[in-house]
Amino acid sequence: MALLEVSDLTMHYRTRSGWVQAVERVNLSLDRGAAIGLVGESGCGKTSLAMSLLKLLPSNAQIKEGQILFDGNDLVPLTEDQMRRYRWERISMVFQAAMNSLNPVYTVRDQIVEAIQYHMPMRYEEAWSRVAKLFEFVGLDPGVMNQYPHEYSGGMKQRAVIAMALACDPDIIIADEPTTALDVIVQDRILKRMDEIRSELNMAMIYISHDIAVIAEVSDRIGVMYAGKMMEMADVVTIFQKPLHPYTFALMSAFPSVRGEKHELVELPGEPPDLISPPKGCRFHPRCPQATAVCSEKAPEFTEVEPGHFCACWNPRSK
Amino acid sequence: MPDTVTATDALIKVDNLSKYYPLASGLFSRVRHYIHAVEGVSFAADAGEVIGLAGESGCGKTTTGKLLLRLIAPTNGYIYFNGIDVARIPSGGKLKAYRRQVQMIFQDPYESMNPRKTLYDIIAEPLAVHKIGNIVGREQVVADSLARVGLVPPETFMFRYPHELSGGQRQRVAIARAIGIKPRFIVADEPTSMLDVSIRTGVMKLLLELRQEYNLAMLYITHDLAVARYMCERLAIMYLGRMVELGPTEEVLQNPLHPYTKALISAVPVPDPTFKREAIPIKGSISRPVDPPSYCRFYPRCPVATDYCRENKHPPLEDKGDGHYVACYNV
Amino acid sequence: MVDTASQQVDRAAMRRERWRLFTRTLRDNWRLFVGSKIGPIGLGIVIFFVLFSASYPIFMAVTHNPRIYDPVTGFDYDLMPTSNPHPPTWSHPLGTDVYGRDILSQLMYSSGHDLLLGLIAAGAGVLLATLVGSIAAFYGGIVDMFFMRVADIMMLFPFLATLVALSALMNVSLLMLAIFLAILTGFGTTSIILRSQALQVKVKPFVEAARVSGGSNFHIIWSHIVPNVLPLSFLYMMFSVTGAIFTEAALAFLGFLNVRMSLGIIIQNANTSGYLIGTRLATYWYMWLPAGAVISLICAGFYFVGRGLDEVVNPRLRER
Ligand SMILES: Nc1ncnc2c1ncn2[C@@H]1O[C@H](COP(=O)(O)OP(=O)(O)OP(=O)(O)O)[C@@H](O)[C@H]1O
Ligand SMILES: Nc1ncnc2c1ncn2[C@@H]1O[C@H](COP(=O)(O)OP(=O)(O)OP(=O)(O)O)[C@@H](O)[C@H]1O
Ligand code: SF4
Ligand SMILES: [Mg+2]
Ligand SMILES: [Mg+2]
Numbered sequence: 001m002a003l004l005e006v007s008d009l010t011m012h013y014r015t016r017s018g019w020v021q022a023v024e025r026v027n028l029s030l031d032r033g034a035a036i037g038l039v040g041e042s043g044c045g046k047t048s049l050a051m052s053l054l055k056l057l058p059s060n061a062q063i064k065e066g067q068i069l070f071d072g073n074d075l076v077p078l079t080e081d082q083m084r085r086y087r088w089e090r091i092s093m094v095f096q097a098a099m100n101s102l103n104p105v106y107t108v109r110d111q112i113v114e115a116i117q118y119h120m121p122m123r124y125e126e127a128w129s130r131v132a133k134l135f136e137f138v139g140l141d142p143g144v145m146n147q148y149p150h151e152y153s154g155g156m157k158q159r160a161v162i163a164m165a166l167a168c169d170p171d172i173i174i175a176d177e178p179t180t181a182l183d184v185i186v187q188d189r190i191l192k193r194m195d196e197i198r199s200e201l202n203m204a205m206i207y208i209s210h211d212i213a214v215i216a217e218v219s220d221r222i223g224v225m226y227a228g229k230m231m232e233m234a235d236v237v238t239i240f241q242k243p244l245h246p247y248t249f250a251l252m253s254a255f256p257s258v259r260g261e262k263h264e265l266v267e268l269p270g271e272p273p274d275l276i277s278p279p280k281g282c283r284f285h286p287r288c289p290q291a292t293a294v295c296s297e298k299a300p301e302f303t304e305v306e307p308g309h310f311c312a313c314w315n316p317r318s319k
Numbered sequence: 320m321p322d323t324v325t326a327t328d329a330l331i332k333v334d335n336l337s338k339y340y341p342l343a344s345g346l347f348s349r350v351r352h353y354i355h356a357v358e359g360v361s362f363a364a365d366a367g368e369v370i371g372l373a374g375e376s377g378c379g380k381t382t383t384g385k386l387l388l389r390l391i392a393p394t395n396g397y398i399y400f401n402g403i404d405v406a407r408i409p410s411g412g413k414l415k416a417y418r419r420q421v422q423m424i425f426q427d428p429y430e431s432m433n434p435r436k437t438l439y440d441i442i443a444e445p446l447a448v449h450k451i452g453n454i455v456g457r458e459q460v461v462a463d464s465l466a467r468v469g470l471v472p473p474e475t476f477m478f479r480y481p482h483e484l485s486g487g488q489r490q491r492v493a494i495a496r497a498i499g500i501k502p503r504f505i506v507a508d509e510p511t512s513m514l515d516v517s518i519r520t521g522v523m524k525l526l527l528e529l530r531q532e533y534n535l536a537m538l539y540i541t542h543d544l545a546v547a548r549y550m551c552e553r554l555a556i557m558y559l560g561r562m563v564e565l566g567p568t569e570e571v572l573q574n575p576l577h578p579y580t581k582a583l584i585s586a587v588p589v590p591d592p593t594f595k596r597e598a599i600p601i602k603g604s605i606s607r608p609v610d611p612p613s614y615c616r617f618y619p620r621c622p623v624a625t626d627y628c629r630e631n632k633h634p635p636l637e638d639k640g641d642g643h644y645v646a647c648y649n650v
Numbered sequence: 651m652v653d654t655a656s657q658q659v660d661r662a663a664m665r666r667e668r669w670r671l672f673t674r675t676l677r678d679n680w681r682l683f684v685g686s687k688i689g690p691i692g693l694g695i696v697i698f699f700v701l702f703s704a705s706y707p708i709f710m711a712v713t714h715n716p717r718i719y720d721p722v723t724g725f726d727y728d729l730m731p732t733s734n735p736h737p738p739t740w741s742h743p744l745g746t747d748v749y750g751r752d753i754l755s756q757l758m759y760s761s762g763h764d765l766l767l768g769l770i771a772a773g774a775g776v777l778l779a780t781l782v783g784s785i786a787a788f789y790g791g792i793v794d795m796f797f798m799r800v801a802d803i804m805m806l807f808p809f810l811a812t813l814v815a816l817s818a819l820m821n822v823s824l825l826m827l828a829i830f831l832a833i834l835t836g837f838g839t840t841s842i843i844l845r846s847q848a849l850q851v852k853v854k855p856f857v858e859a860a861r862v863s864g865g866s867n868f869h870i871i872w873s874h875i876v877p878n879v880l881p882l883s884f885l886y887m888m889f890s891v892t893g894a895i896f897t898e899a900a901l902a903f904l905g906f907l908n909v910r911m912s913l914g915i916i917i918q919n920a921n922t923s924g925y926l927i928g929t930r931l932a933t934y935w936y937m938w939l940p941a942g943a944v945i946s947l948i949c950a951g952f953y954f955v956g957r958g959l960d961e962v963v964n965p966r967l968r969e970r
Contacts, residue, residue: 431856
């Protein structure tokens, strides 16, 4: 039994112009100590999926169906109060752009202490020394912990935010675009440290990014999302070397690399659909070079094509 | 400055360009501090050439681009456009004449267009300002530009507002605006960094096609070295306001000579799980160039620094063969 | 890629498209305005009073005898030569004032003038404020400093004292009051608010894009900064109308205005002739209540319209 087992998770947002189908029948499973990477373009529902896992949703969001089995318990029917025991302590999250949402009027230490005390009754001094340990752990000098966020560089803030996520020794950390706003050298260091932390603590990770190069380096398995749906999922090497889904292939072909042979970049025509009225059938069919009649009629199932290799496509590229 | 860096018949040639910003100082403090945002930058671009400008955030890429367009006035140095120094021309007729030949494409496709104007107004603005053609002629130019960047049929786009378009479409409009007056030089400041992968490629290709078509010179600013690889003939790397390396793109990326460039390239993740890149670590982190010392800007972080680096001025950009310039004493 | 050979544009089709998209924008904004609920109510009130005051000349010319119904000199000898003020009757639906003048026709006459006063004061004031704010924000430095100091002076201006002094020296007409208020808002508070809006617009990349395109300062202010400040200006204009009408009422009530008839004067007349005291307040309700209600309603109307426009101008509340 995997640590986290998500099946057919569907989450929609209610808006004035209709329901935004942001997460549609998504399946994934995550083992203890493993790392999954979720890639996809802006607005494809990566953050929405992550927030659904924690059930940290805005009031206009609704989980329509599906199961989130954590350690065998379904989180979907739990109340807000019951969820609190899981959030942070079992599953925690580094939010997208969290480093910009640190409160400028409190020291970083106080903000982390507050987060710790909220979940674990602990004296201030105790929590404080815990913060110092966490700082060392993520590679920050504990001497800077009672400075204010504006005195931190971007990389330091991001490390502090990661320290906050680690505060209660969670089993899973979800990192939503943890390095997107950072320069490559800083990004490299932080990703390395996160990878080390994962193996040191045997923690499971869900990385979210629009950058497949970043995902390729830190994850064991990759899930490719498009327009609210999981299109393909397999281990890293398979995804890169034998992608089955045409969208995965298009994403790879459009992605430039500084190393290796300089292949021609292939353009994918069109734009991602509006999730209020997504295309019927396969949501990718209007842009798909391999689409056939059935694609615009019926949505393909997300099935295990080979052991460990899942794909939702009527015409996978080649088996 | 070795004159060889800057070919003499180049369309645009920059010589020893610097920009210092005064730092807001305390009310009673007498010392003035300066950010040396750009210092001693020299290069040249021929017509039809794309020069890439890469480096970490705050290294002075945007400042360089804006200096070239005279959006800000340089503290020092020269900018020759077609042999004429435009660094110090007064605002007015001459500057306006210069601006007829240059254009800029901005990073943010959401903020670079007036939300209260239609696409027609936006694209026709340079034409109207320079009084090119009459209204009928401008409509034709706008329609052609829109068609050229792939927004067809143009009639259905012309009178829309920017917020009715997607990010990729807006960036195409920005390009349409830039090519309308047929400029000879374009500064593109991270034009694709806010676009998704699947849309980005189209915009990159479009820029390259237009470069061919109009024989445009372009300064392509990016922090993404992989994108630079596809866009530029030559690539310049900046560090804290200084140009540390300049050369043919492939050469700079595959065979970097400057210790900073080496570290920078080694940190770029590679979209290939079988590729094990060997990271070259450098110590410390980037700071701001406030009243920097005169020795090499990279000295405090450099893994190969020697005492010589500290005792001498910032190393000059020198040719190490085949137009590969490096500013480092220990190459 | 698209064929680059330029095709002749179909100008008629273009014109149609422009019109279609323009009306669609209008429709979208109207929908937002209506969606605010409070906006259309305000607009209804404002339209009612515009019609109400516009029908005054017709009312005078067609139906009734100006000698009887003139708001200032009228007097109804036949009906009530002796007992004025007189409570409502069929021929005087809102009664007559202490001099025997018809209150309804006073209201119709005055609300027109007050509307005009409000619109002129607010319109001119906000237009001025838009220009001042945009110019101050755009040029910054010494220009900005100058206008902001002027704004400080306007805010600290002993407005009432000046008007008292002025009314002693000369006849302060409604138009003068309007100009006075326009200058006060134009260089004062509103200009500070609009300046901060202009400051936000000024740093947007599209301003830089206009500069790259060779646009002059005038071009940038006029076609980029002002259009982006204008919606907010319009909003403030609605609120300024309210302020102007209230000011008129207050000043007229205190007797500082030299105006033959206005909403404030109606109440002032009731006051000076001693009808606003004790139980007479209730007995002679028709002498002050209708005028007070008209003032409140007009002000509420413009305020509601402003709140409705807020929904259109500030997309903060907008959902997809
Ligand atoms: N609170 C909300 N109300 C309504 N729609 C929403 C809300 N939050 C997100 N959406 C919509 O849901 C879809 C998925 O959004 P989400 O933020 O999950 O995407 P994402 O993959 O994380 O994108 P990005 O890479 O830009 O962060 C988008 O179409 C978005 O517009
Ligand atoms: N108007 C200004 N006043 C003062 N300092 C400035 C100004 N503009 C830029 N700087 C400083 O000059 C330096 C270079 O900035 P610049 O915007 O050119 O960097 P950049 O390479 O474009 O960075 P990014 O990748 O983040 O866009 C930075 O340290 C910045 O803080
Ligand atoms: S000049 Fe010296 S300090 Fe500077 S980069 Fe080269 S080796 Fe390092
Ligand atoms: Mg997201
Ligand atoms: Mg920049």
